Amino acid sequence: MKLMSLTATELGKKIQSGEVKVVDAVNEALAQIEAKDDTINSFVTVNKEGALKKAEEVQKLIDEGKLTGPLAGVPVAIKDNMCTTGILTTCSSKILGNFVPTFTATAVERLEAAGAIIIGKTNMDEFAMGSTTETSAYGITRNPWNTNHVPGGSSGGSCTAVAAEECSFALGSDTGGSIRQPSSFCGVTGIKPTYGTVSRYGLIAYGSSLDQIGPVAKDVTDVATILEVIAAHDPKDSTSVKREEYDFTSALVDDVKGLKIGIPKGYFGEGLDAEVKDSILAAVEVLKSKGAIVEEFDLSLIEYAIPAYYVIASAEASSNLERFDGVKYGYRTAEYNGLHNMYKKTRSEGFGEEVKRRIMLGSFVLSSGYYDAYYLKALRTKALIKKAFDEAFAKYDVIIGPAAPTTAPEIGKSLADPIKMYLGDIYTISVNLAGLPGISVPCGTDSKGLPIGMQIIGDCFSEKTLIRAAYAYEQARGGYKHCPAAE
Amino acid sequence: MANIISDETIEYVGILAKLELSDDEKEKAKSDMGRMLDYIDMLNQLDTSSVEPMSHIFPVNNVFREDVVVNGDDRENILANAPEEKDGTFVVPKTVD
DSSP states (O other): OOGGGSOHHHHHHHHHHTSSOHHHHHHHHHHHHHHHHHHHOOEEEEOHHHHHHHHHHHHHHHHTTSOOSTTTTOEEEEETTBOBTTBOOOTTOGGGTTOOOSSOOHHHHHHHHTTOEEEEEEOOSGGGOOSSSOSOTTOOOOBTTBTTBOOOSSSHHHHHHHHTTSSSEEEEEESSSTTHHHHHHHTOEEEEOOTTSBOOTTBOOSSTTTOEEEEEESSHHHHHHHHHHHBOOOTTOTTOOOOSOOOOGGGOOSOOTTOEEEEEGGGGSTTSOHHHHHHHHHHHHHHHHTTOEEEEEOOTTGGGHHHHHHHHHHHHHHHHGGGOSSSSSSOOOSSOSSHHHHHHHHHHHHSOHHHHHHHHHHHHHHSTTTIIIIIIHHHHHHHHHHHHHHHHHHHOSEEEEESSSSSOOBTTSSTTOHHHHHHTTTTTHHHHHTTOOEEEEEEEEOTTSOEEEEEEEEOTTOHHHHHHHHHHHHHHHOSOOOOGGGO | OOOOOOHHHHHHHHHHHTOOOOHHHHHHHHHHHHHHHHHHGGGGGSOOTTOOOOSOSSOOOOOOOOOOOOSOOOHHHHHHTOSSEETTEEOOOOOOO
16 A cells, blocks of 8 residues: 555544554655655655654554544655754755754644654745745755656645655645645645734744745645644734634535635736636636536736735845844854854855845835835735725635646746746735635646646635635545656 | 946945845846836836735734743753854854954
8 A cells, every 4th residue: 555645634544543553654755755856856854763753652642542633643744944843944045054943833833743743844945935946955846747847836845745745745835825836736735824824933934924834735635634733823923813713624515506706807818828727717617517606807906916025025035034144043154254244245155046136125125215115015005905805705705716827837947037937926926915815726737747726715714615615626526636756 | 127226226235135245146136126126116007195004914913921931941952053152152253342
């Protein structure tokens, strides 16, 4: 039996019933990493010894009946921007190349308390700034569906680790689409929860008002189950929201009768690949045939989301990344002349090109004389975008569109033109600006055999509606389609 | 390009960002930033004169707790990450004369 080809919840059940030993699941994940990761490069760090040790401890607790949850003993891969005690956490940057945290991110801590086993830390765009996982200081990650193509980003390694079956599930983070877009490119399911649902404590900040942690897995049942474990109010995150309920798995119901679906016309116009478009509209038809009510509408301001996002995200990044100064942890330049020179040389040598580009832009838009014209203007635009979504959700339960305009681009084709790359985020970015939840569900492949993802967007706190719609579609679509390279 | 970034501006932004750019990097940063700002200027098509800036989508309030220490002494592990340490402290370049 191939344990890593099971969904996380299937594996969890077999572990609970005693059919599968935790150590066997962990060993199989490690063997798959050994076999696949030289090519794919999902991982920055593989936690071999730690995972094997933990497997024993967790098995004992399961045997004693003390760990009975659905994820106990299940191997998980964690994006390398979440702090893990005693395990290297690099954010895929040279500046954190030797950083071993002394604390664990709340979301990861909750998974560990539920008995999940950290198998390793996944590669990403440096500081989550990018859409291709090509800006990592630790090499590019390749798409297992076609290794000449990128996996998307920034949570590229988390999505490839799931697709290549090097783990049972993964955590990613999403600031402008970084869970949904690579999930779409890699043929896996990923959800970005409502802002504030999952604690950001221990997540190395990029754009604090936009960042959210979320699960990446093989199917909707898995992501709902994982979300239920990681979502909670956290006193350590002042933006953490106390929700009325955290019971997401009760929404795994195959029923969309009367569900009102809005299709934003602007999401299906110029710039969208014809095969992606057809595939998503076919998936919408499936929901319609199950009793959903589908209507086209005009979602305004779509094109303004990207410039507003890059101002806000860069501004927050320039402030958040000030902490990397070579004093208390991380990289410090070898030779310097005084304190300020040490700061400047450390940061210039430690950060990659895209990170420096965004820090520069962020510093500029926050500087005296430009703050009103750029930063406040972007925040005003954000308010208008939020209002446009509010109006849409007064009429519709969910909005459906693509997760990205194309399937995964070829490696090396995206970074040369930053603005063009940023435009690829057009369907995901506004969701972060408005704090909404969004899920990407595989809905087919193109003629090149690359996966396509359908994005379902809901109003704040409507994860259960998203999960229900995605689950109902999945029931009609059929089970998880394994990536051939995972064999 | 509508936005021309001057040498002075890039120098100033470099100070704010605490980044030391080579001459080549400066030229590239000037053109990159100019292009980005041209693109961002698209926002000026929107009339936002009656819109309040929205920094957070939910109301953000101060979150208070009792001022009690809950974390233990982790000095050894924390200092293990220090680029340079001496006698249980971080070593930094001289900051005051």
